[in-house]
Amino acid sequence: MLLNRTKRELRRLNLRAKKGLGQHFLVEERVLGSLISAAELIPDDTVVEVGPGLGILTRELARRAGWVIAIEVDTKLASALKEALATCPNVTVINADVLESDPRALLPKETPYKVVANLPYYIASAVVRHFMEASIKPQLMVVTVQKEVAQAMAAPPGKMSLLSISVQFYGKPTIVDYISTQSFYPPPKVDSAIVHIDLYDHPRVAVEDEATFFKVVRGGFSAPRKQLHNSLAQGLKMSLKDTTALLEEAGINQKRRAETLSLEEWARVYQVFSSWTIDLLRELP
Numbered sequence: 001m002l003l004n005r006t007k008r009e010l011r012r013l014n015l016r017a018k019k020g021l022g023q024h025f026l027v028e029e030r031v032l033g034s035l036i037s038a039a040e041l042i043p044d045d046t047v048v049e050v051g052p053g054l055g056i057l058t059r060e061l062a063r064r065a066g067w068v069i070a071i072e073v074d075t076k077l078a079s080a081l082k083e084a085l086a087t088c089p090n091v092t093v094i095n096a097d098v099l100e101s102d103p104r105a106l107l108p109k110e111t112p113y114k115v116v117a118n119l120p121y122y123i124a125s126a127v128v129r130h131f132m133e134a135s136i137k138p139q140l141m142v143v144t145v146q147k148e149v150a151q152a153m154a155a156p157p158g159k160m161s162l163l164s165i166s167v168q169f170y171g172k173p174t175i176v177d178y179i180s181t182q183s184f185y186p187p188p189k190v191d192s193a194i195v196h197i198d199l200y201d202h203p204r205v206a207v208e209d210e211a212t213f214f215k216v217v218r219g220g221f222s223a224p225r226k227q228l229h230n231s232l233a234q235g236l237k238m239s240l241k242d243t244t245a246l247l248e249e250a251g252i253n254q255k256r257r258a259e260t261l262s263l264e265e266w267a268r269v270y271q272v273f274s275s276w277t278i279d280l281l282r283e284l285p
Contacts, residue, residue: 002056003027006185009054013080017186021074022120025053026144028183031194032060038142038176038196039116041065046107048138050098050117050127055081061116062088069106069113071098098127103136115141121188124149125163132170132199141197142176150175150193157262162221166214168263171199205267213270220258220269228261229254236273246272 006025010016017023026032035057041047041064052058052070058081061068068091072078078095085091094101107113115131115138124145131138145153153173155164167173176194181187207213219235220228232243247254250272252265261269 002029002032003185006054006056013076015076015080018074022122023051023053023074024118024120024184024186024188026056026118026183027185028179031144031177031179031183032057034177034194035116035118035142035144036060036064038194039114039140041114046111046113048103048106048113048115048117048131050115050143051120052081052093053077053118055084057116057118058085058091059088062091065114066090068092069094071096071101071106073097099123099130103131103134103138107136110136113138115143117142118144121146121149121190128153128197129166132167132197137170137199140199141171142194143197144179144192144194147178147191147193150195153195153197157265158260160259160261161224162218165217165263165266167197169203169205169210169213171197173197205263207267207270209274212274213267216270216273217258217266220261220266224258226257227255228252228258231258232269232273 006027043066045065046067047061047065049058049070052072058070070093072095075095078093082093119127152161152163153167154175174196176196179192181191219232222235223231229243229247233240244254250268
């Protein structure tokens with residue numbers, strides 16, 4: 001039913017899915033139900049939806065939440081959505097690039113909010129980071145992303161990546177469900193997954209400077225196939241002798257690889273490296 005409805009609406013509006021915007025419309029009732037259920041909505045909730053498209057998810061959110069802010073970058077879709085949802089007084093459609101939208105400007109008086117969205121693949125990781133790093137963070141996020149991205153977000157030590165650290169620093173990710181390509185129109189080339197992320201009140205590990213912490217982590221992952229003392233030396237533009245000595249001080253075996261370190265171990269590496277080379281780290285991009 002959702003597939004036929006989507007095709008009819010696109011024909012009526014004389015629109016096509018734009019490959020450049022990563023538009024793949026959700027057309028599977030079961031997946032829609034999983035998204036809604038995972039969001040744990042109550043009537044007082046404020047929800048930010050990214051990429052509402054034709055508004056199929058938007059309507060379901062509006063039925064369960066107090067206020068829905070739908071951010072759509074496609075001008076034609078945003079215009080059509082405003083018209084289609086004119087009878088929903090608790091929905092606000094904003095035609096904007098979400099990565100240039102500050103949640104503080106969207107929400108009055110630092111209102112608690114949730115993010116629920118079928119994210120375009122090409123900006124999915126950036127959107128998740130955007131909200132996690134915002135001055136006003138969501139309570140939780142429930143988003144569809146590429147299957148491999150979801151697995152990276154939720155990866156345990158031994159399979160960690162920069163994305164794993166970036167997400168798990170701010171919240172606890174859980175894969176809710178896997179989604180086949182046939183759940184979307186037009187179908188993408190790869191499978192997807194629904195990820196539920198509970199945001200912490202404070203980052204999972206305490207660091208004095210988050211930007212510097214992530215510079216250290218990025219340095220460690222600059223050459224992930226190399227041993228840690230080599231990748232840090234390369235990524236942080238330090239001598240091999242210095243990175244080896246600092247890892248020893250942090251109690252981390254220099255021959256390990258970046259993917260094997262836990263978040264807590266990265267915090268130890270940061271503490272030692274930043275106390276010794278803070279000026280150098282601040283100069284790095």
